[in-house]
Amino acid sequence: MSTTAPGLGHALDISSTSPTPFSRLVRVELRKTWDTRAGLWLLISTAVVTALVMVIQLAVVVANDLQVSYNDFLTSTNFSIGLLLPVIGILLLTSEWSQRTAMVTFSLEPRRPHVIAAKFVVGIGLAVVAVIIALVLATICNALYGALSGDTVVWDQSAEQTAYFVLLQVIGMLTGFAFAALLLNSPAAIVLYMVYSFVLPGLFGLGAALIGWFEKIQPWIDFNDAQTGLFDGNGMSGDDWAHFAVSGFIWLVVPLGIGIARVLRAEVK
Amino acid sequence: MITVEGLTRKYGTFTAVDDVSFVCQPGRVTGFLGPNGAGKTTTMRIMVGLTAPTAGRVTIGGHLYQDIPNPGRHVGVLLDASAQHAGRTGREILELGARTMGLDGSRVDEMLELVSLTPGEAKRRLRNYSLGMKQRLGIAHALLGDPSVLILDEPANGLDPAGIRWMRGLLKGYAERGGTVLLSSHLLNEVELIADEMILIGHGKIVAQGDKKSLLAGAKGSGTTFVTALDNQVLAEALQAKGFVVAGAGDGLRVETEPVEVGRTAAEKAIVLTDLRAADGGLEDLFLELTSDTQREGMA
Ligand SMILES: Nc1ncnc2c1ncn2[C@@H]1O[C@H](COP(=O)(O)OP(=O)(O)OP(=O)(O)O)[C@@H](O)[C@H]1O
Ligand SMILES: [Mg+2]
Numbered sequence: 001m002s003t004t005a006p007g008l009g010h011a012l013d014i015s016s017t018s019p020t021p022f023s024r025l026v027r028v029e030l031r032k033t034w035d036t037r038a039g040l041w042l043l044i045s046t047a048v049v050t051a052l053v054m055v056i057q058l059a060v061v062v063a064n065d066l067q068v069s070y071n072d073f074l075t076s077t078n079f080s081i082g083l084l085l086p087v088i089g090i091l092l093l094t095s096e097w098s099q100r101t102a103m104v105t106f107s108l109e110p111r112r113p114h115v116i117a118a119k120f121v122v123g124i125g126l127a128v129v130a131v132i133i134a135l136v137l138a139t140i141c142n143a144l145y146g147a148l149s150g151d152t153v154v155w156d157q158s159a160e161q162t163a164y165f166v167l168l169q170v171i172g173m174l175t176g177f178a179f180a181a182l183l184l185n186s187p188a189a190i191v192l193y194m195v196y197s198f199v200l201p202g203l204f205g206l207g208a209a210l211i212g213w214f215e216k217i218q219p220w221i222d223f224n225d226a227q228t229g230l231f232d233g234n235g236m237s238g239d240d241w242a243h244f245a246v247s248g249f250i251w252l253v254v255p256l257g258i259g260i261a262r263v264l265r266a267e268v269k
Numbered sequence: 270m271i272t273v274e275g276l277t278r279k280y281g282t283f284t285a286v287d288d289v290s291f292v293c294q295p296g297r298v299t300g301f302l303g304p305n306g307a308g309k310t311t312t313m314r315i316m317v318g319l320t321a322p323t324a325g326r327v328t329i330g331g332h333l334y335q336d337i338p339n340p341g342r343h344v345g346v347l348l349d350a351s352a353q354h355a356g357r358t359g360r361e362i363l364e365l366g367a368r369t370m371g372l373d374g375s376r377v378d379e380m381l382e383l384v385s386l387t388p389g390e391a392k393r394r395l396r397n398y399s400l401g402m403k404q405r406l407g408i409a410h411a412l413l414g415d416p417s418v419l420i421l422d423e424p425a426n427g428l429d430p431a432g433i434r435w436m437r438g439l440l441k442g443y444a445e446r447g448g449t450v451l452l453s454s455h456l457l458n459e460v461e462l463i464a465d466e467m468i469l470i471g472h473g474k475i476v477a478q479g480d481k482k483s484l485l486a487g488a489k490g491s492g493t494t495f496v497t498a499l500d501n502q503v504l505a506e507a508l509q510a511k512g513f514v515v516a517g518a519g520d521g522l523r524v525e526t527e528p529v530e531v532g533r534t535a536a537e538k539a540i541v542l543t544d545l546r547a548a549d550g551g552l553e554d555l556f557l558e559l560t561s562d563t564q565r566e567g568m569a
Contacts, residue, residue, distance in 0.1 A: 011270075012330020012343055012417065019338040020369065028369050035365070036356035100352035103319060104410070107346045108369045110318045110335040268319040 020109055025118035033092065033122065042088060043126075047133055050080040054141045062148045069154035073138040073145075074165060075231055081130045085169055086176030086197075088126060090189045092119045093180040093263075102268045112264050120177065127173040131166050156233075164230040171227065171252065178252050181259025184266070196251070197224060223247040270295055270449055271316065271418065275325035278311055285311045287473035288325070293451045293466070295417075298444045300464030301453040302556065308473040309453040310348065313422050317346050329418055341370040345416035347424060350407030355396035359386060359406045362395065363413060370414045380409035385435075400427030408436070419443065421452040425459050437463045457556050469556065493548035494528045497521030499541045504531075507538045523548065 034040045057076045061068050093116075096102040109115050146153035175196070180189040204222045208215040219225060226243040229236040236244065271293040278286040286308040293299040301309050314320040316327045318334045326333065329344055337343050353362050363377045381391050384405040395403065404427045411419060419440070425433050440463055444450050454460045460467060467484060469477040477484055497520050498504040505515045505522055511534060514525040521544060524531050528547050535542050 012332055012337070014330075014332060014337055014343065017337075017339040017342045020371070024369065024371060028365060031365065031368070035361050036354060038356055095354070099354040099356075100349070101354050103348055103352045104366070106319060107317045107348075108341045108366065110337075110340060265321070267314075267321070269314065 019111075020114075022114060022118065025109060025114055026121050029092070029115075029118045029122045030125070032095075033088070033126070039091070039095075042084070042091070046081060046084040046088065046130065049084065050077060050130070050134055051137050053077070053080045054137050058141045058145055058148075061145060065149065067151060068142075068145060069156045070138055070142045071156050071161065071233060073141045074134060074157065077134045077169075078231075081134055081169060082172055085127055085130055085173045086179075086193050087190060089123050089173040089176030090180040090193065091186060092123055093177060094184060094186040094189055097184045098186050100269075106268050113260075116181075116260055116263060120174075123173050123177050124170055127170045128166065131169050134169075135162070135165075160235070161233070164236070168227060168230045171248070174256070175223075175252055178256035178259060181263055182255040184259075184263070201225065219243045220246045221250060223251040270330055271299075271420075271451055272328045273312070273316075273325070274327070276312060276315060276322055276327060277324040278308075278315060278320065279323045284473050286315070286322075289470070289473070289475055290325075291468050291475060291478055293449050295449045296444055296447050297465040298440055298450040298452065298463050299466040299468060300460035301451060301468050301470065302455070302457060302460050303453075303470035304455055307455075307470045309455075309470060310422050312470075313348060313420055313451075313453065316420055317344070317348070319348070339370060339414075341366065341414040341416070343414070343416050343418060345411035345414065345419045345421075347407040347411040347419075347421045349422065350403040350426075351395075353395050353403075353406075356394055358392055358394055359398065359402070360391040362406065363391075363409060366410050366413050372413065376413060380413055383412065383439075384409040401429055401432055404428055405432070408439075417447070418449045419451065421450070423454055424452055425454065425456075433459070492525065492527055494524045494526060494531050495521055495544070495546055495548055496524060496528075496531050496535075496542060497544040498535065499543065503538065504535060504540050504542075507534050507540070 032039070034043055053076045054073055057068075057073060060066075096105055105115055106112055142153055142155070145151070176189070176193055179192045179196070180186075183189045183192060201222065201224045204218050204225065208218040220243055223244075226240065226247045229240045229244075273289055273291050276286055276289040277284065289308070289312060291299075301312070303309050311320060315322045316329070316334060317340075329337065334340060334344065357365075360377060360381065363380060364374070367374065367377050381388070386402065386405055386409070390398075390402060395406075398406065404424065408421070408424060411421060424440075425436060428436060440450050440452065444465070452460070452463070461481065464481075466480055467478065468475060469484075495518060496504065501517075501522055508515050508522075508524055508526075508531065511530075513530070516523045528545055532542070532545060534540075535545075
C-alpha cells in the first residue's frame with residue numbers, strides 16, 4: 001500500500017512520464033464499449049439480430065421456394081447491423097456525456113483530439129468486425145440454402161462488392177458518430193439518425209417528384225440515395241461517386257467537423 | 270505547488286470566479302472554503318482544464334495542466350464522485366483509470382484496500398453505491414497514479430465520522446511526505462481540522478487567506494467570555510456594576526470582556542464559577558462575517 005508523495009521541490013518533474021500512447025487510449029476506449037451490461041448486450045444483440053434476420057430470410061426463402069444468392073443474404077443486414085452500428089457509433093461518444101464520465105476521461109487525457117480519434121478508430125474497428133461476422137453468417141446461410149432447397153448456390157460477391165459492403169457499414173457507423181458529436185445526447189442523436197435514414201429519403205423522393213428543379217439537386221444532397229450503388233449490385237459510376245462525395249460532405253464531414261470543434265471547446269461538467 | 274494567477278471566469282454577465290490568486294505549497298494541506306455557489310468547483314475545474322478561464326491561469330509545479338504528460342501520474346483529481354458510469358463496477362472504474370495511466374493492475378487492489386472497499390463492494394455497480402462508498406472510490410481514483418499534487422472537491426462529502434477521521438489522517442500524512450493538497454469544503458469545522466492554510470472565497474472573490482492563527486488574529490469577537498456561576502444573577506449584577514455588557518447565553522452568561530476580568534470579579538464577590546472560557550467561535554464568526562454578503566440566509 002503505497003501512497004508516497006515523492007519528496008519534491010516547487011517544480012513538478014514531468015520528465016519521468018511520457019505522453020499517453022495512442023494505442024493505449026484505443027484499448028481503453030474499446031474496453032469501455034463492453035465493460036457495462038448495457039454495452040456488452042448491445043454488442044451481443046447486434047451479432048444475434050444479424051444472425052436472426054438471416055435465418056428468418058433463409059426460412060422464408062426455402063419455404064416459398066424462392067431463388068436467392070449470397071448477396072441477397074448480405075442485403076438483409078440493412079435490418080441488423082445497418083441499424084445497430086450507427087447506434088453503437090452514437091453511444092461511443094454520447095455515453096461520456098450522459099454518464100458524465102467525460103470529466104474523468106478528459107482529466108486523464110487533456111488532449112481531447114486524441115480521445116476522440118481513439119473512439120473514431122474503435123468505431124471503425126467495430127464496423128469491420130461486424131462486417132466479418134455478417135460475411136461469415138451469409139456464407140453459412142447461403143450454403144444451408146443450397147443444401148435445403150436443392151437449388152444451385154450462387155456466390156455473387158466480388159472483392160469489389162465486399163469492399164463496398166465494408167464502406168457502407170463504416171459510413172453508417174461514422175454518420176452516427178458525427179450526429180453524436182453534433183448533439184452530445186444519446187436519444188436526440190438516435191432520433192436524428194432515424195429521421196435521416198427513414199424519413200428524409202421519402203421527403204427527398206417526394207420533393208424530386210413534385211418540384212422540377214429539386215430533382216436536379218436531390219442526388220447531390222441525398223446521402224442515403226448516393227449509397228445505393230454500394231449494395232444494389234449495380235456498382236458505382238463516376239457520377240455516383242461524385243454524388244457520394246458531395247452528399248457525404250454535407251451529412252458526414254460537416255456535422256463531424258462542427259461536432260468535434262464543439263467537443264474540443266466544451267466545458268465538461 | 271499550485272499557483273493560481275488572476276483567475277477569472279465569466280458566464281455571460283455573471284462572474285463566477287473573479288480575479289482569484291493564491292498558492293498551494295507542497296507539504297501543506299490547503300483548505301478552500303466558501304459558501305454554496307462561491308466558485309470553488311469552477312476554480313478547480315479550470316485547474317484541470319475542464320473549463321476554460323476567461324482570464325488568468327493556473328500552473329501546477331510550473332506547468333499548465335494540459336502540458337503535463339500523463340497528468341494522472343502527477344495530479345490526483347476528484348471533482349465529482351458520482352460522475353462515473355452507473356453501470357460500471359467500482360473495480361472496473363479504477364481498472365480503466367489504471368489502464369489509461371499505464372499502471373500495474375495490482376495498483377487497483379492496493380487502492381481499494383486503502384479506501385476500505387471490500388472485494389465484494391468493488392464488484393457492485395456504481396448505481397448501487399452509497400454516497401460514502403462513491404466518495405471512497407473517488408478518492409481511490411485520485412490516488413491511483415501516486416500523484417504528488419491532489420485536487421479534491423468536497424472529499425469529505427458523505428463520509429461517516431470514522432471516514433472523515435481516516436481521510437484527515439491520510440491527507441495529513443500525504444502532505445507531510447511532501448505532497449501538495451488542495452481540498453474544498455463549505456463546512457468550516459471540517460477544514461479547520463485538516464488544513465494548514467485556508468483560502469476563503471465568497472462570490473467568486475478571495476476574502477481572506479492565511480494560516481489559521483493569522484486568520485484568527487484578524488477576527489473580531491475576541492474578548493468575549495462565556496461564564497456560568499452557581500448564582501448567575503449575582504454575577505451578572507457585579508459585572509454590570511463594573512460596566513461590562515452582560516447577556517444571558519444558555520445556562521450561563523455572555524460577557525463582553527476577557528475571561529480574566531470575569532474571574533477577578535467572581536473572586537472579589539466570592540461567587541463560585543462552574544464554567545469560564547473565552548468565546549471560541551472566532552473562526553466561524555469570521556467565516557460568516559467575511560462571506561456575509563454572499564450568504565443565502567441573513568446572519569442570525
Ligand atoms: N455553465 C455555467 N453557466 C452559468 N453559471 C454557472 C455555470 N457554471 C457555474 N455557474 C455558476 O457559478 C457559480 C459558482 O459555482 P461553483 O460550482 O463553482 O460553486 P461552489 O463554490 O463549488 O459551490 P458549492 O459549495 O455549492 O459546491 C454558481 O453561481 C453557479 O451557478
Ligand atoms: Mg462545488
